[in-house]
Amino acid sequence: MESTDSHVHHEDGHGHHDPGFWRKYVFSTDHKMIGIQYGLTSLLFMLLGFFLIALMRWSIAYPGQPVPVVGYLLHAIMGDMASPVLDPQTRELIGYAISNDLYNSFGAMHGTIMVFLAVVPLAFAAFGNYVVPLQIGAPDMAFPRLNMASYHLFLLGGLIMFASFFIPGGPAQAGWTSYSPLATSIPTDGQFYWLVAMVVIITSSLLGAVNFIATIIQLRAPGMTWMRMPFFCWAQFVTAFLLLLAFPPLEVGALLQLMDNVAGTSFYLPTGLAISTLSDVSGGGSPLLYQHLFWFLGHPEVYVLILPAMGVVSEIIANNTRKPLWGYKSLVYSVLVLGFLSFIVWAHHMYLTGMGTKISTFFQTTTMIISIPSVIILTCLFISLWGGRIRFNTPMLFALAFLPMFGIGGLTGLPLGFNYSDILLHDTYYVIGHFHYVVAPGTIFALIAGIYFWYPKMTGRYMSEFWGRVHFWCSFVFMNLTFQPMFAQGMAGMLRRMADGGVGYSIANNPDAIGGLADRYLQLNVNITLAAYALGISQIPFIINLFYSIKNGKKVESDNPWESTTLDWQTPTPPPHGNFVGPIKVVNGPYEYSVPGAKADYIPQNQKA
Amino acid sequence: MEVPYTDTNRPDTGLYNAKVGIWLFLASEVMLFGALFSAYILLRVGAMPGHWPTGLLDVGPGFVNTLVLILSSVTVVMAWASLKLNDFKKFKFYQGITVICALLFVVIKSFEYKSKFTHHDVILKDGMRVDGHLVEETDEFIVLSHPVSYPAEKGIRERAVAIKEAEHHAHEAGGDHHHEDRKIMLDDIEKRTTWGPWANTYLAIYFTLTGLHALHVIAGALVIAYFWGPGSKMWKTHPEQFANRIEVSGLFWHFVDLVWIFLFPILYLL
Ligand code: HEM
Ligand SMILES: [Cu+2]
Numbered sequence: 001m002e003s004t005d006s007h008v009h010h011e012d013g014h015g016h017h018d019p020g021f022w023r024k025y026v027f028s029t030d031h032k033m034i035g036i037q038y039g040l041t042s043l044l045f046m047l048l049g050f051f052l053i054a055l056m057r058w059s060i061a062y063p064g065q066p067v068p069v070v071g072y073l074l075h076a077i078m079g080d081m082a083s084p085v086l087d088p089q090t091r092e093l094i095g096y097a098i099s100n101d102l103y104n105s106f107g108a109m110h111g112t113i114m115v116f117l118a119v120v121p122l123a124f125a126a127f128g129n130y131v132v133p134l135q136i137g138a139p140d141m142a143f144p145r146l147n148m149a150s151y152h153l154f155l156l157g158g159l160i161m162f163a164s165f166f167i168p169g170g171p172a173q174a175g176w177t178s179y180s181p182l183a184t185s186i187p188t189d190g191q192f193y194w195l196v197a198m199v200v201i202i203t204s205s206l207l208g209a210v211n212f213i214a215t216i217i218q219l220r221a222p223g224m225t226w227m228r229m230p231f232f233c234w235a236q237f238v239t240a241f242l243l244l245l246a247f248p249p250l251e252v253g254a255l256l257q258l259m260d261n262v263a264g265t266s267f268y269l270p271t272g273l274a275i276s277t278l279s280d281v282s283g284g285g286s287p288l289l290y291q292h293l294f295w296f297l298g299h300p301e302v303y304v305l306i307l308p309a310m311g312v313v314s315e316i317i318a319n320n321t322r323k324p325l326w327g328y329k330s331l332v333y334s335v336l337v338l339g340f341l342s343f344i345v346w347a348h349h350m351y352l353t354g355m356g357t358k359i360s361t362f363f364q365t366t367t368m369i370i371s372i373p374s375v376i377i378l379t380c381l382f383i384s385l386w387g388g389r390i391r392f393n394t395p396m397l398f399a400l401a402f403l404p405m406f407g408i409g410g411l412t413g414l415p416l417g418f419n420y421s422d423i424l425l426h427d428t429y430y431v432i433g434h435f436h437y438v439v440a441p442g443t444i445f446a447l448i449a450g451i452y453f454w455y456p457k458m459t460g461r462y463m464s465e466f467w468g469r470v471h472f473w474c475s476f477v478f479m480n481l482t483f484q485p486m487f488a489q490g491m492a493g494m495l496r497r498m499a500d501g502g503v504g505y506s507i508a509n510n511p512d513a514i515g516g517l518a519d520r521y522l523q524l525n526v527n528i529t530l531a532a533y534a535l536g537i538s539q540i541p542f543i544i545n546l547f548y549s550i551k552n553g554k555k556v557e558s559d560n561p562w563e564s565t566t567l568d569w570q571t572p573t574p575p576p577h578g579n580f581v582g583p584i585k586v587v588n589g590p591y592e593y594s595v596p597g598a599k600a601d602y603i604p605q606n607q608k609a
Numbered sequence: 610m611e612v613p614y615t616d617t618n619r620p621d622t623g624l625y626n627a628k629v630g631i632w633l634f635l636a637s638e639v640m641l642f643g644a645l646f647s648a649y650i651l652l653r654v655g656a657m658p659g660h661w662p663t664g665l666l667d668v669g670p671g672f673v674n675t676l677v678l679i680l681s682s683v684t685v686v687m688a689w690a691s692l693k694l695n696d697f698k699k700f701k702f703y704q705g706i707t708v709i710c711a712l713l714f715v716v717i718k719s720f721e722y723k724s725k726f727t728h729h730d731v732i733l734k735d736g737m738r739v740d741g742h743l744v745e746e747t748d749e750f751i752v753l754s755h756p757v758s759y760p761a762e763k764g765i766r767e768r769a770v771a772i773k774e775a776e777h778h779a780h781e782a783g784g785d786h787h788h789e790d791r792k793i794m795l796d797d798i799e800k801r802t803t804w805g806p807w808a809n810t811y812l813a814i815y816f817t818l819t820g821l822h823a824l825h826v827i828a829g830a831l832v833i834a835y836f837w838g839p840g841s842k843m844w845k846t847h848p849e850q851f852a853n854r855i856e857v858s859g860l861f862w863h864f865v866d867l868v869w870i871f872l873f874p875i876l877y878l879l
Contacts, residue, residue, distance in 0.1 A: 139610050142626045206637050214629040217622060218614050244637045249644035256648065259817055264807030267648070267814075271657065284660055284810035289651050293644060578610035 029144035030577055034151050035130030036458065038121050039451075041155060046118035046444075048162075050536055052106040059098040060501030061529035066095025078102060081170050103499035104173035105190065109161070111176025112194065115301065116201055117158050119439060122447055123308035124243070125154070125208055128236045131454065132212065134568035134575060135230050137221025137584040137606070142214040146207055153204035157197045164193035175497065177298070180268030180290045184260050185275045195258045202251045209244040212236060221567070221606075223586030227332070228605065230566045230590040231325060234332050235311030238339035239304050246300035246343065253293030260285075288353060295346035303342045305439055307335060309402065309446035310377055316399040316453050317381055319564050321388025322601050324591035327380040334373035334380075341370040351419040352426050360419045367417035374410055378403065394468030398449035401476055402442060409437030412487065427497075430490025433483050441479040448475075448542070455546075456561050460573045461553030467541040474538035481531035485524040492521045501525040565592050565602050616850040631857045635864050638825075642868050645821070649814050649875060659764030662811050663879065664773055667724075670717050671877040677717070678866045681710035685833070685859045692852040697844055704837045704855075707862070711830035718823055725812070728804040729753055732761050733797050740772050741791060743803075749795060755779055756791035765809050815876055822872060825865045832858045 019028075028034060055074070058067055066085045067074065074082035075096040082096040098106070133141055141147045164171040169188030172178065183191050216237050220229070229237075256267040264281070268290045271283030318325045325331060347355060347363040381403060390396065412434040415421040425431060448471075455463050494502045494517055502525070503509065507516035560569040565588070571579055584606050592603040603609050613619075614626050622629070653661050684703040691699035724742070729751070731739045738761040741753025757775045759768065779789065802808055806816040836843075836854055843851040 138612075140612055142612060142614075143630060144612065146630075206634075210630050210633045210637070213633050214626055217629055218619050218624070218626050219612070244633060245640050248637050248641035252641060252644040252648065255821070256817065259806060259813065263805070263813075263816075265813035265817075266807075266810055267652070282807060282809045282813075284652070284656055286651060286655050289648055292651075293648070296644070 027148060029140075029148050031129045031133050031141045031144070031147060032458075032575060032579075034147050035126050035128075037151050038129060038154070039126035041158065042118045042122035042126060045113050045158060046122070049110050049114040049118050050539075052110040052113070054532065054536060055098060056103055056106050056110065056499075057529040057532050059103055059499050061526045063500035063503055064097050066097050068095075071096035074098075074102070077166065078170055079168070081105070098499065100499045101173060102170065104175075104497070105170045105188075107497055108172045108175050108178070108194075109165075112161065112172075114439070115176060115305070116198070117154075117161065119305050119443055119447070120205070120301075121154060123312075123443060124212075124236065124239055124304060125150070125205075127308055127312060127447070127450055127454075128208075128212055128239075130458070131568055132233055132236050133215060133219065134457075134571060134579060135233050135566050136216060136219060136224050137567045137580065137586060138215060138219035139578045139580070141211050142218055143211050146211055150204045150208040150211065153200055153207070157199075157201035157204060160193055160197035160200060164190045164197075167193065177294055178257065179294075180257055180260065180285075180287055181270075181273055181275070183257060184269065185279075192258070192261060195254045195261070198254045199251060199258075202247045202254070205243050206247055209240040209247075212240040213244065216240075221584040221586055224567075224605075225586075227329070228586055228589050230311075231314040231328065231331050231335075232308075232311035234335055235307040235314075238335050239307045241339055242300040242304050242307075242342060246297045246304075249293050250297035253290055253297075256293075257290065288350075288355060291350050291353060292347070295349045296343075298349060299346040300342045302435070302438070303338060305443050306406070307338070309406075309443040310335075310381075312446045312450040312453070313399045313402050314381060314384075315564075315566065316395050316449055317384050318591045318593065319453075319562050320391045320393065320396040320399070321385055322391075322593045323384070323388045324589075324593055325380065326384040326386070327376075328589075328591065330376055331380050334376040338370065338373040338377075341366060341373070345370055348417050348419075348422070351422045357419075364417060364419050368414075371410070371414065371417070378407060378410070393452075394463070394465055394472060395449045395453035397469070397472045398445045398452065401472070402446045402449065405437055405441035405445060405479075409434060409439075409442050412437065425490060427495055428490035429486040429494045429496055432496050433486030433490060436483045436486070440483065441476070445475070445479075451546070453562070454568075455549070455553075456556045456573070457568065457571075458574055459550050459553070460556055461549050461551075462556065462561070463545050463549045463553055467545045471538060471542045471545070474541075475535065478531050478535035478538055482528055482535055485528050489521050489524055492517060494521060560604075563600070563602050565604050566590055567605050570604050570606055616847070616853055625853060627853060627857050628860075631860050635860065638864060642821075642871075645814075645818055646871065646875070649818070652810050652814060656810065657764075659766045660809070662765045662769035662809075665765075665769040665811065666815070666877045667721070668877050670721050671873055674714050674717050675869065675873050677710045677714050678869050681707045681714075682863055682866045684710070685862045689852065689855045689859050692844075692848075692855055697841075700855075701837065701841070704833060708830060708834045708837055711826055711833070714826055715823060715830075718819065722816075725804040725816075730802050730804065730808060731793060731798055732800040733793070734799045735797070736761050738763060738768075739791065739793065740768060744790060750792050751795070751801075752790050752792050754790045756789070758791075765811065818872055818876065822865070822868055825868070829858065829862050829865050833862065 025033065028037070055067060055070070064085070067082075071082060072095070075084075081099050081102040083099040084093055085095050085097045086092065087094045129141070129147070133139070161171075167189055169190060171188070171190040172183070172194035173186050173188060174183035174191065178191070178194065216233060256265070259265040260267050260269060266281045266283050266285040268287050269279065269281045269283060269285040270287065273279045273281065273283065314325055314331065345363060345366045347359060348367045351360050412430070416425055416431060416434060452463055452468055455461075493515055495505070498504070502517050502522060505517050506522055507518055510516045556573060559571065559573045562569065567584065567586070572581060586605045587608055588603055588605045590605060592605075592609070594601045595603055595609060598609055612626070616625060618625050684706040688700050688703035688707065691697075691703060727743050729741055729743050731753070733739065737758050739753060739756050739758045741756035743751060744754045745752035755772070755775050757768070757771045759771065804812055806813040836851075836858060841851070
């Protein structure tokens with residue numbers, strides 16, 4: 001598209017050419033636009049991920065019963081994977097239920113989409129892109145065109161993943177972990193799509209990681225020394241290193257599985273593998289190899305999910321307590337240690353694979369050690385609240401809720417880190433409860449907090465405070481009602497990845513078996529499902545608020561409506577291409593709040609006290 | 610809007626952006642190949658006795674390729690140094706050699722691949738197994754040169770030794786000994802495969818490692834060739850930036866060479 005010659009007068013007075021629709025919204029190299037692109041795309045994927053789990057929860061609570069309304073749609077798209085249900089008397093078609101295969105597909109896609117296409121791109125790519133260059137006083141990312149390419153690759157990968165819903169046989173069914181030989185033996189091309197999409201997504205995030213690290217190393221404004229960097233940037237910096245170094249092994253894992261599926265190799269297929277009949281493969285492969293490659297990424301990945309969230313929460317807490325973060329240095333060193341240690345704990349996901357007790361002991365030890373820096377970070381954030389004049393606005397409510405929620409998620413992880421207790425809890429709903437407390441009321445709350453917090457900078461308007469509170473309290477209540485009962489179910493022995501929610505293992509169906517599931521645990525399935533639906537409905541005010549406020553929200557009073565110290569707020573609103581009006585020189589630390597004797601209760605990083 | 614330090618060094622880090630970028634990228638590449646090497650070790654250690662061949666590949670072409678890449682590593686540095694000395698002609702000369710080396714490497718590699726894909730592994734209905742190179746194929750029979758036969762359950766390790774010996778004998782006896790070729794009727798064949806990645810785990814990792822490496826060679830060669838040809842116009846307008854690009858692409862090229870220095874011994878020699 002041609003750029004027009006007419007000079008449009010921007011408020012910043014630079015007099016750029018109007019770049020035209022395509023350059024501005026689709027092929028933009030501006031980090032802020034790319035951040036918004038990532039943000040909207042990942043929110044859409046999050047909605048899709050939720051929609052899938054909503055259908056799965058139906059199947060868990062009401063196994064084999066026709067799905068209301070969307071059942072017919074499912075049948076139209078997925079064919080007989082949505083299995084027809086007949087009326088027992090009249091033998092008439094009364095709707096379509098979720099078949100076991102469909103449940104498996106949706107489960108794999110829920111996990112994959114939520115992790116790789118929703119939370120990571122939102123936490124790292126969207127917030128990182130929008131906020132990091134602003135906070136370090138840079139005009140843009142170090143490699144703007146590479147940045148654009150990262151987003152386009154991400155989108156491509158997402159579309160490939162999405163396309164697999166529409167192929168015969170449906171999407172991958174082997175869980176978000178795609179363990180071999182399971183993943184190689186399920187007869188659907190979905191796994192091929194999964195692998196190709198993953199390779200594309202991984203490539204995208206590698207480019208992104210290079211860009212972030214280079215930006216933070218090279219483009220900090222004069223005076224922005226390492227120890228003056230806001231904690232959010234530190235968190236993103238470490239996250240980028242995790243992505244940079246942990247993703248390539250998964251890429252290898254995916255490539256080798258692709259070879260197994262396409263080129264007939266046996267990297268993960270052992271000699272004598274028999275799936276109904278002896279398979280015609282050369283053998284000699286190792287299923288354990290895949291698990292090592294997967295979890296070498298898999299564990300650092302959970303820190304990729306959580307560190308940016310911690311960064312967001314830290315910024316919001318410092319800003320709304322109007323005092324410096326307690327223990328800024330401990331926070332920084334903890335996050336560095338955390339990043340390093342996260343590379344040597346991966347096999348705590350593999351205690352049950354028979355890799356040997358010595359190896360288990362090693363990984364159990366490192367796992368306990370890594371909990372120390374996490375606890376330090378959370379403690380610092382809690383203590384930061386002490387004695388603050390806390391402003392309870394919507395972003396702060398979500399940020400505050402993050403603390404105990406992440407706390408629950410983290411503490412319930414300890415029994416999973418010891419191999420003797422993990423033997424009992426592995427693959428049960430206890431695990432599902434544990435990591436969802438980390439990623440849903442933990443990370444997602446933090447990210448929502450971030451959206452409410454930075455929205456005024458992006459648009460020049462606030463999101464509605466009233467609907468924000470409605471959103472918060474409903475989400476908070478239903479989140480807990482959804483995930484809390486899963487701990488009980490898991491400890492009672494209910495396994496994950498079961499389309500019938502455990503009915504097959506109930507005492508009622510197996511009166512002679514020891515340890516069958518009691519009715520009260522099965523009953524919880526219905527409670528959880530209803531709570532999950534209520535949680536979904538609670539997001540409606542948020543979605544409306546998000547779009548409605550762009551044009552109709554309350555206007556901000558100034559460029560720095562939260563009276564913040566960090567550089568992201570010392571810009572015009574919204575920041576123009578190039579971000580800052582004049583050259584930036586940083587003279588203060590990141591959190592100069594309530595400095596005794598100062599005129600205001602905050603001193604921006606680029607202003608002399 | 611200008612992004613700072615695209616062609617000048619940032620004072621406190623002493624680096625320009627692209628150099629930081631390429632080093633980071635190479636760090637991730639180290640993890641990529643590191644994971645593949647680990648996979649190699651795990652598969653090799655876990656292989657059943659007699660099922661990991663040594664000496665399956667011809668050392669000759671591999672060795673030549675090693676020399677080719679080492680030479681290109683030298684010329685790629687000379688090319689950059691020539692630019693720094695303001696000698697554009699020399700740059701053209703040296704970088705030209707780099708590109709030729711890259712091409713040579715790919716050509717030699719594809720001959721090696723071809724010899725594997727034409728290697729036939731035939732299991733006969735009578736329980737014997739024949740290894741050999743396909744020379745003729747009709748609807749009724751196939752003809753294999755340098756045939757070696759043994760009981761079907763023989764492990765790949767011993768087979769590799771036997772094949773080597775047979776080829777050796779053929780060479781000693783001098784060039785064309787077509788009377789040694791073996792004709793096999795299709796009706797006698799139980800199963801027939803070639804030495805692609807599907808044949809065994811060693812070949813699987815061999816093709817994966819060298820294939821991925823070859824892709825890196827080709828990508829690097831394309832970039833270098835671009836800056837040697839059409840991209841070199843930039844020398845007239847932005848000499849500093851041009852030299853930086855040559856340096857960055859050179860760093861990538863060194864990495865590609867380095868990977869081969871590891872690949873050669875573990876695949877050809879050990
Ligand atoms: C907020 C609403 C969410 C609900 C109600 C929910 C619910 C569930 C449930 C019930 C399962 C277990 C399915 C089974 O084992 O059969 C599950 C699996 C999973 N969820 Fe979620 N989830 C939510 C959000 C998320 C988010 C935000 C993430 C990641 C960032 C996530 C990642 C996963 C993963 C990785 C699995 C495992 C999939 C597998 O078994 O391969 N979920 N989810
Ligand atoms: Cu882990």
